[in-house]
Amino acid sequence: MLEARALSKGYATGLWRSSVTPVFSDVSLHLVPGKTLGLVGPSGCGKSTLARVLLRLIPPDQGSLWFDGREITHLSGKSLLFFRRRVQFLSQHPHTFFNPAYTMKHSLLEALRLLGDGSPAATFNQLTAEASLAPLLEQMQLRPALLSRYPHQLSGGELQRLALCRALLPQPRVLILDEATSMLDVSVQSQILHLLKDLQVQRQLAYLFISHDHEVVRWMSDEVMSMSSTGSASLVALV
Numbered sequence: 001m002l003e004a005r006a007l008s009k010g011y012a013t014g015l016w017r018s019s020v021t022p023v024f025s026d027v028s029l030h031l032v033p034g035k036t037l038g039l040v041g042p043s044g045c046g047k048s049t050l051a052r053v054l055l056r057l058i059p060p061d062q063g064s065l066w067f068d069g070r071e072i073t074h075l076s077g078k079s080l081l082f083f084r085r086r087v088q089f090l091s092q093h094p095h096t097f098f099n100p101a102y103t104m105k106h107s108l109l110e111a112l113r114l115l116g117d118g119s120p121a122a123t124f125n126q127l128t129a130e131a132s133l134a135p136l137l138e139q140m141q142l143r144p145a146l147l148s149r150y151p152h153q154l155s156g157g158e159l160q161r162l163a164l165c166r167a168l169l170p171q172p173r174v175l176i177l178d179e180a181t182s183m184l185d186v187s188v189q190s191q192i193l194h195l196l197k198d199l200q201v202q203r204q205l206a207y208l209f210i211s212h213d214h215e216v217v218r219w220m221s222d223e224v225m226s227m228s229s230t231g232s233a234s235l236v237a238l239v
């Protein structure tokens, strides 16, 4: 479904941004419906940078990206919006997905208005949108009353579940999970990991699961890719 072919990426550095420090090179991967690719590697090896390239937030220096067999490396405009709906992101900082001045309901409806609910209808209907939140909240085991709160009035676990709701609203097919549970305590982490597994089966989602925790990666993943500090990547078996 989402495929990366021979990606390389570096960052411009130096006083005049005249030199490029390579981060990774020749990285290829394929995310498949209903399966999880785990991604591990030492701090600073480029896992989050790879996630940003896959999300089309920053361009690769070399290589190409493909979604459902179509090249998307240089997509822009409406076609890129379509891709943004299909490939969503969850990080270890769920508060960054929400404006602190808005209630959760406002933020979620705003996301629906901007990205749509995955259906072809282009119009946004407030009542339909509100109705579509209810089953999702129930699935996330969240009380509807939480929708009237602001981000700072929620626990880390509640906020992460609401960020997951937000990610699921446009009916994505791929979720990129960058340390998505690492800031949570062990019991909340376990609940969210189980929730992610259930969602994957129900919706046939493809996951890229980035984590430092090898035990969690092994439990979540069908295959595991390891990035090295020299910027190469290969499939590995975690023991």
Ligand SMILES: Nc1ncnc2c1ncn2[C@@H]1O[C@H](COP(=O)(O)OP(=O)(O)OP(=O)(O)O)[C@@H](O)[C@H]1O
Binding pocket: 011, 012, 023, 041, 042, 043, 044, 045, 046, 047, 048, 049, 050
């Ligand atoms: N915008 C940027 N400009 C310049 N260098 C950057 C930028 N973002 C990240 N880097 C550098 O690129 C390298 C890879 O960073 P990245 O965040 O992708 O690593 P990571 O594997 O996700 O690390 P961690 O596991 O600690 O989160 C690091 O050396 C980092 O300092």
